[in-house]
Amino acid sequence: MTEQSIDSEDMTLKRLFQDFYRVPDYQREYVWGETNPKGEGGEEVEQFLNDIFNEYDNATKSDAPEYFIGTIVVCRGRDDVFELIDGQQRTTTSYLTLCAIRDAIEELEETVPEELKSQIAASTVDWQGESVERYRLDLQYEDSGDILKEIADGKALEAVTDGTRSIRNISNAYQTVREFLKVTLEDDPAAIRRFHGYLTNKVKIIRIETPTIAKALKIFETINDRGVGLDAMDLLKNLLFMNTKESDFQKLKDIWKKLTDEIYTAREKPLRFLRYYLLATYNVDNKLREDDIYDWFQKNEKQTGHAANPIQFASGLLKGAEAYRHFVHDEDTAGNHVRALANTRLLGGQTIKQHFIVLLAGRHLDRESFADLCREIENTMCVWLITGKTAKEYERTIVRVARDIRSISGDELEEFLQSNLAPERAKLRKDFKETLEEIGFWDLRRFRLRYLVGKMTQYVDLEAYGESEGRNSLAEYVGGNNDIEHILATDPSKKAAEEFGEGAGDWEIDSLLGNLVLLERSINRSIGNEPYSEKKSKYQQSKFLLTKCVPDADAAKIGTSDMITKAAKRLPSFDTWDHEQILARQKFLAKLALEIWQVPEKA
Incomplete structure (x- = not known):
């Protein structure tokens, strides 16, 4: 492959797993199989398997339809191991499926095909003539621990599965595959071997190989333009890496890891946080939808500076996430309990969080001023909710207030609130009183x-x-x-x-x-x-x-x-x-x- 060439190849999973891959430590973690605190979600792996099985089920004795699962983007490393830049979710899931098939066959006391074993791990000879035993897929981000290695070694039942989010997700995905084999294929060795044959010979993928990581990241962006397959948070991460020197990858990776941990700890949807952060920090129309966020970044680099200084931008985003996590726990940015914030949560429930836009915009205020702001938010929100102010009007006012408050000092706050939020309540005084006189x-x-x-x-x-x-x-x-x-x-x-x-x-x-x-x-x-x-x-x-x-x-x-x-x-x-x-x-x-x-x- 020449220095400037980009090569794409249509291949089966059998061909795919004749090579070795690593997921770089700056890449997105494994998120398929993830569930929220209520146990909801996590159906991607099951959907992946069911889609393949539906095609497999149409096979005859002499022929079977092919099934395309998508595209991956790779860059060949110096050791001939491919850096997996895009497609980790489907590649990891395919690999876990192979491991689960092997384990199911072993538990049924059947002979595991040598080809299946080699699709999981194999020996390769390096340039010095030394034989090196390698897994076909290696996860290098820290949160994955050794869970994938333990599964690849056939030690899934012994593995610790209650560690990080990635460990839980990978474990959940593996268990989903095992359950699929047990329920759908009824733990029938012949059926499992036949399904493995279909999986590796008829399931197709397109592998795009690039000469440099920079080109791989650019192709990643092109493939996922407008969030097809990935959301704006993933694309933003890629955009920042595209504009970061490779020598700074570790620094950006560390920042992004802390950022995602903060959002996860806050139990917030990443895109909602990102949208609120933008509305609080920059001049953004409140009509901005989550689907439009990535396009907005492409058009507003002068405001954000994310291309000129991605590390600085990511650091600001991290500080916003840290503040957001405090707000979720009824605290100011220093960790002090704020009574009015706790009250607002009791008033609005778990879903109403638009006021976080104002909180993010006012996170620079001193402790007393921030508490005053929170009291005004509580009072105003109560009036709006009781009188039935529409969500569109509610958010429009929130964004306007946030835009102004980010440049307000503590000394100016009281006058600002009295000329902004207090009048909002005054306009609804009659409706508020009359509603309460009739409410039940x-x-x-x-x-x-x-x-x-x-x-x-x-x-x-x-x-x-x-x-x-x-x-x-x-x-x-x-x-x-x-x-x-x-x-x-x-x-x-x-x-x-x-x-x-x-x-x-x-x-x-x-x-x-x-x-x-x-x-x-x-x-x-x-x-x-x-x-x-x-x-x-x-x-x-x-x-x-x-x-x-x-x-x-x-x-x-x-x-x-x-x-x-x-x-x-x-x-x-x-x-x-x-x-x-x-x-x-x-x-x-x-x-x-x-x-x-x-x-x-x-x-």
């Missing part, structure tokens, strides 16, 4: 309802009793030790229905916010669906002032001007309980909400 149990997701009732209860407690470790944590209010109690039970007893009067048993009445209180579970278990007259004494046993004062606010007063008495004075209390009382209490809570979430009167 069934109008919100359970976690958001718990946030709403818990936050109101906490606010009154802090006003009355001051701060403490327990009262400072909203999680202590919305946690499992407390229930949302319906004052008029959803299924009231006969006595309770008679006492309440018209509307008892009507879900549109008993589900209203005004009919709900936060109550310790231990107390709630003792009151059931009895009438209000019997529940009142139980409510007064609650440690939550907002609940304690429902039957009698005067009972909570201890003086004339102390904090507890002042807080209790403005809480409504009700000697009896009917529809009118529910509406009155709901109006009070709606008015209180304007204060809690700091919704000003004027924009």
Whole structure:
């Protein structure tokens, strides 16, 4: 092969595994077979096998259809081992399949074909005439450990499989193949040998060989343009390596490894993080979709500098990922717990994370200023969610605020927030108040309802009793030790229905916010669906002032001007309980909400 030539060859897996390959340590790790924390995903290996089997199943005694599994890009090393630049997932999976077939045949006490053994490992003679035993595939990135070598040696059952993500994925993939052989081929030795024959003789791949790694990386980019087969994160990694000196590969590899570890630890989708980072850091239209990210990089090198200084760009991306991981754990960039961040997670659940764009943009702020920013985000998000602001409007505002805040100092922050996020809430003041005056149990997701009732209860407690470790944590209010109690039970007893009067048993009445209180579970278990007259004494046993004062606010007063008495004075209390009382209490809570979430009167 001449210095400038690029050679492509259509070959079978039999021909492919007559050569030796290594996956360089800067390459993407093995991700097929990966599952999320819920055990979802990881179906790529099964799909790979099923697609091949479907073609294999169409074979006759005299002929069988070929099956094409894709393209790989390689560069021949000085030791005649091919550097595998693109195609690691399918190549590794094919190799694992060969290992699994060998192991299945051995366990069935059948003779393993010599050709199959040589497709897994073989001897080669170096230029000095020495015989060297080699595996056909060698993974050089650290996270893979020795798992592939152990599987290739027939020691899969002895291998440690609970180490790194790559080790788990490779182990999962191997086990998937073994399960396929057992279930689909019924552990029939003849069927397994026949499938091996089809796999190595009829499954085809195109191998593109380049004279240099730089050319291999360029072809990788061309093949995967617009994310076909790989996503923008993989293509970005390739783009950075293309613009990095080979002497700096190790440095970039180390940065990228830390970056992917941070994203994995945050349990975030890499593309969502990348999109949020771009929106927070550069002048990017909020309409940017994940599918368009790689094209955006190609057109915006002047903004990012990723081609001129890929190491610097990657280092900035890593710092963003480190900050993101802190945010996921309710911390600022220094690792300090941020109360409002924890609250926002309780409010938004696990899926709403657009506010991370603003957090990334404001990660340069000092501790106090960042906490102030988080409180404003919590307040604004609550108003937006309760009033039903559309996702498109929500993100457009988020991106606008992020674009401005990345150049704001701590001294300028308060004025900025008062002229940006506070007016956003003010514009929705009327809608927010009116919505809360009508909202009920069934109008919100359970976690958001718990946030709403818990936050109101906490606010009154802090006003009355001051701060403490327990009262400072909203999680202590919305946690499992407390229930949302319906004052008029959803299924009231006969006595309770008679006492309440018209509307008892009507879900549109008993589900209203005004009919709900936060109550310790231990107390709630003792009151059931009895009438209000019997529940009142139980409510007064609650440690939550907002609940304690429902039957009698005067009972909570201890003086004339102390904090507890002042807080209790403005809480409504009700000697009896009917529809009118529910509406009155709901109006009070709606008015209180304007204060809690700091919704000003004027924009």
